[in-house]
Amino acid sequence: MSSATTTATAPSPEPRALTDYGRPLWRRLLISREATIIAALIVVSIVASAVVPYFGSTTTVDFLLLDTAPILMIALPMTFVIVTGEIDLSVASTLGLSSVTLGLLTQAHVPMILSILVCLVVGLVAGAVNGFLVTVVGLPSIAVTIGTIALYRGIAVGLLGTTTITTFPSSWEGLAQNQFGTSGIPYVMVPIVVLILVFGAVLHFTSFGRGLFALGLSKDTAAFSGINVNRSKFIAFLLTGVVSALAGVFWTLRYATARGDNGTGLELSVIAAVLLGGVSIFGGKGALPGVIAGVLLIGVLQSALQLAGVSSDAITVVTGIVLVLSVVTPQVITRVRARRPRAA
Amino acid sequence: MLFHSRKTQGRIVAVAAATIALALVATGCSSSSGSSGGSGGGSKNYKVTFLPKSLGNNYFEASDGGGGKTAVNKFGGTYEEVGPTTATASAQVSYINTLTQQHVGAIVLSANDPNALCSSLNQAKSAGVKVVTFDSDTKASCRNVFVNQASTEGIAETQADNIAKEIGSAGDIAILSSTANATNQNAWNAAMTKYMAKKYPKIKIVTTVYGNDDDQTSYDDTAALVQKYPNLKGIVSPTTVGIAAAARYLSTSQYKGKVQLTGLGTPNQMRAYVKNGTVQSFALWNPSDLGYLAAYTAKALIDGTITGKTGDSYTAGKLGKYKVGADGTVILGKPTTFDKTNIDKFNF
Numbered sequence: 001m002s003s004a005t006t007t008a009t010a011p012s013p014e015p016r017a018l019t020d021y022g023r024p025l026w027r028r029l030l031i032s033r034e035a036t037i038i039a040a041l042i043v044v045s046i047v048a049s050a051v052v053p054y055f056g057s058t059t060t061v062d063f064l065l066l067d068t069a070p071i072l073m074i075a076l077p078m079t080f081v082i083v084t085g086e087i088d089l090s091v092a093s094t095l096g097l098s099s100v101t102l103g104l105l106t107q108a109h110v111p112m113i114l115s116i117l118v119c120l121v122v123g124l125v126a127g128a129v130n131g132f133l134v135t136v137v138g139l140p141s142i143a144v145t146i147g148t149i150a151l152y153r154g155i156a157v158g159l160l161g162t163t164t165i166t167t168f169p170s171s172w173e174g175l176a177q178n179q180f181g182t183s184g185i186p187y188v189m190v191p192i193v194v195l196i197l198v199f200g201a202v203l204h205f206t207s208f209g210r211g212l213f214a215l216g217l218s219k220d221t222a223a224f225s226g227i228n229v230n231r232s233k234f235i236a237f238l239l240t241g242v243v244s245a246l247a248g249v250f251w252t253l254r255y256a257t258a259r260g261d262n263g264t265g266l267e268l269s270v271i272a273a274v275l276l277g278g279v280s281i282f283g284g285k286g287a288l289p290g291v292i293a294g295v296l297l298i299g300v301l302q303s304a305l306q307l308a309g310v311s312s313d314a315i316t317v318v319t320g321i322v323l324v325l326s327v328v329t330p331q332v333i334t335r336v337r338a339r340r341p342r343a344a
Numbered sequence: 345m346l347f348h349s350r351k352t353q354g355r356i357v358a359v360a361a362a363t364i365a366l367a368l369v370a371t372g373c374s375s376s377s378g379s380s381g382g383s384g385g386g387s388k389n390y391k392v393t394f395l396p397k398s399l400g401n402n403y404f405e406a407s408d409g410g411g412g413k414t415a416v417n418k419f420g421g422t423y424e425e426v427g428p429t430t431a432t433a434s435a436q437v438s439y440i441n442t443l444t445q446q447h448v449g450a451i452v453l454s455a456n457d458p459n460a461l462c463s464s465l466n467q468a469k470s471a472g473v474k475v476v477t478f479d480s481d482t483k484a485s486c487r488n489v490f491v492n493q494a495s496t497e498g499i500a501e502t503q504a505d506n507i508a509k510e511i512g513s514a515g516d517i518a519i520l521s522s523t524a525n526a527t528n529q530n531a532w533n534a535a536m537t538k539y540m541a542k543k544y545p546k547i548k549i550v551t552t553v554y555g556n557d558d559d560q561t562s563y564d565d566t567a568a569l570v571q572k573y574p575n576l577k578g579i580v581s582p583t584t585v586g587i588a589a590a591a592r593y594l595s596t597s598q599y600k601g602k603v604q605l606t607g608l609g610t611p612n613q614m615r616a617y618v619k620n621g622t623v624q625s626f627a628l629w630n631p632s633d634l635g636y637l638a639a640y641t642a643k644a645l646i647d648g649t650i651t652g653k654t655g656d657s658y659t660a661g662k663l664g665k666y667k668v669g670a671d672g673t674v675i676l677g678k679p680t681t682f683d684k685t686n687i688d689k690f691n692f
Contacts, residue, residue: 053446054445054446054447057445059445060445063438063441063442063445067437067438067441157524161524162524162525162530164457164458164459164525166458166459166483173463177463251434254463255433255434255437255457255459255460255461255463256459256460256462256463257433257457257459257460259457259460259525260524261432261523261525262434263434264430264432265430265432302438303438303442306426306438306439306442307442307445307446309424309426311399311426312399312426312427312428312429313399313429316429
């Protein structure tokens with residue numbers, strides 16, 4: 001992937017993927033899936049700022065970032081999991097469980113830092129259970145996590161019952177709710193940017209990250225190349241667990257409410273954003289910049305449509321169409337390409 | 345050729361982006377031309393937006409689209425209803441934020457959580473937006489006025505009296521509620537339990553189950569209740585979704601007429617079950633009056649006639665004079681009990 005020089009002739013029998021790399025790097029970046037999503041994000045943002053009243057403001061940025069923060073967080077480890085060809089549907093339930101845990105510990109006057117650490121441990125355990133069932137027991141991740149959706153949610157709702165806990169230290173609530181002055185940048189973006197950098201570095205610049213892609217392309221090949229298949233997958237599930245728990249802490253403080261049903265349905269938004277960002281649901285393909293752009297694109301779209309006074313049913317439909325198109329389009333292109341005669 | 349197909353992919357995504365952009369242009373234009381009429385009408389910002397727990401609910405269609413809209417039109421404001429498709433607090437927050445940015449005059453909302461909306465409602469208030477809650481309240485500090493359909497005690501006592509009369513003041517009963525976190529439901533259930541212990545000591549509430557305001561879940565819950573508690577004499581369902589589903593189950597089962605059902609329902613939903621003997625009586629306030637009163641409360645706040653202080657008073661169109669009570673609460677009135685003798689007089 002290092003060659004950036006143009007080859008003068010592209011011999012036709014050569015595999016297509018290889019000839020692809022023959023084009024200049026700038027051109028490859030320009031037409032990549034990630035680039036098109038980022039371009040779409042920029043275009044939609046500019047158009048929305050121009051035509052939707054009140055959209056082009058720092059307030060919008062603030063609200064939008066706060067609304068998408070939990071999705072943005074969970075999308076990072078979710079990308080790891082999906083890239084390996086697996087899926088984790090239990091993230092929203094883990095978020096709820098973490099929220100309830102934080103509520104109960106705060107109610108018991110446990111110091112906030114300690115409570116948050118316990119929440120992260122809860123997330124780790126939740127992730128470890130998923131990881132154990134997928135790697136050691138060898139069950140398909142979709143079946144395992146459909147089960148743990150109900151399991152973790154059930155524990156969360158069971159622990160708190162009909163009550164909600166709403167008393168958190170206001171300084172901590174402020175950390176999750178406020179922004180730097182009137183910049184529109186919420187405080188919470190600082191840890192999120194750190195997370196993005198760490199996850200990005202691990203996925204794209206370490207052998208562990210490359211191993212995840214290899215796993216998604218072919219488990220056997222990856223195993224024969226010396227990648228510890230089970231360990232890699234297990235770590236990916238641990239990461240979704242712990243980050244979902246972190247998102248649960250943020251959620252609880254942002255809404256100042258610990259409830260068993262916090263974040264219900266969020267897993268679908270996360271997965272949709274990851275797929276929109278160009279990650280293949282079959283594994284092996286994708287990049288974090290695209291995922292981040294995907295999350296923001298959905299956020300911008302929904303926020304702009306809401307401000308434009310579009311009804312929520314129509315917003316759901318529009319978001320749905322964009323997502324379906326984003327998943328279907330690459331498939332259609334592959335089919336069309338495959339059918340076309342090779343002669344130039 | 346390769347180059348060509350890659351270009352196609354880029355082009356398709358570009359076309360998609362352009363479509364989205366166009367859609368935004370179209371909707372942006374239409375909405376800005378629509379809203380300018382309302383805010384430019386007079387010196388007061390009579391743009392009143394209703395935010396229900398979720399859209400597509402008959403109850404809110406009657407309160408928002410029925411009473412609320414009528415009232416807003418009557419005093420010359422701009423009526424709008426926005427809301428999430430699922431009844432969650434986080435979804436409501438993003439709508440509150442949007443309305444704050446749009447500088448509406450007042451938000452009239454039924455809260456999905458007493459606390460989770462507070463931060464965004466306080467932002468709305470400090471931006472000059474008046475906040476009226478109705479049907480389901482937030483913490484008192486997060487809104488200006490709560491328009492209560494009836495006092496908690498009023499509803500609890502009406503339901504308790506109805507079921508007591510139907511089962512002869514003795515026996516096991518169960519509660520079929522909506523969601524475990526619904527503020528109003530929990531308050532009614534607690535008040536009813538307390539009132540019954542005192543007034544009807546021979547009635548025992550064996551369990552409370554949650555149908556989540558989902559028709560199928562409530563239906564299944566009812567079936568499970570009558571099987572699990574063979575001695576059950578009655579069910580109280582303080583939710584319009586729950587009571588209708590329970591009535592549907594009972595009307596076709598062997599328990600019809602043996603297990604009594606009461607609670608809160610609308611006459612249109614329940615008419616058939618009252619006539620076929622499944623249900624003797626049930627109660628409700630008039631949701632359309634509730635929306636109407638909430639809209640006029642919003643107007644009084646915008647006008648500055650009231651601020652939400654105890655003792656403030658104002659006139660709510662055809663409903664007459666109202667006074668703000670403790671905690672900034674206005675009470676619509678006592679619920680009405682519907683039975684065979686009066687149900688045909690109502691249509692909502």
